[in-house]
Amino acid sequence: MSAPSALSARLIDISLPGDLAAAGLARETLGTCVADRDLADDGELLLSEAVANAVEHSGSGRLRLVIRHDTATGSLMCAVRDDSAEMARTAGTPAGCAERESGRGLAIIAALSLAWGFSTDGFGKWLWFCLGPAA
DSSP states (O other): OOOOOGGGEEEEEEEEESSTHHHHHHHHHHHHHOOOHHHHHHHHHHHHHHHHHHHHHHOOSEEEEEEEEETTTTEEEEEEEESOOOOOTTTTOHHHHTTSSSOHHHHHHHHHSSEEEEEEOSSSEEEEEEEOOOO
């Protein structure tokens, strides 16, 4: 079997407002590039959580959204960047998030994604996750 071609990958890199409208715009954007409804549904749920986390905790006026969907393999990677370099205190312990009234979004991302994490670029941070095709 040959490696997937660059043409099989769809890449979206956009800016979103740092407000409540961002989650809906992110879901709508993901829906335009993922035809597999199960993958899109899971991606939209996790993307909503990631964007809501950035809106609620970063105070950023703008967010950056990167979506990469490989149609040949069915893999999906989503990343949300905000302008706060402060890392979430619960980033490494998603189970602890579920004990609080808020903060369950990270636990949902951890439970449903193939991989996820945070990284900082010195001026802001990225929250990313990866999904694959339904089994």
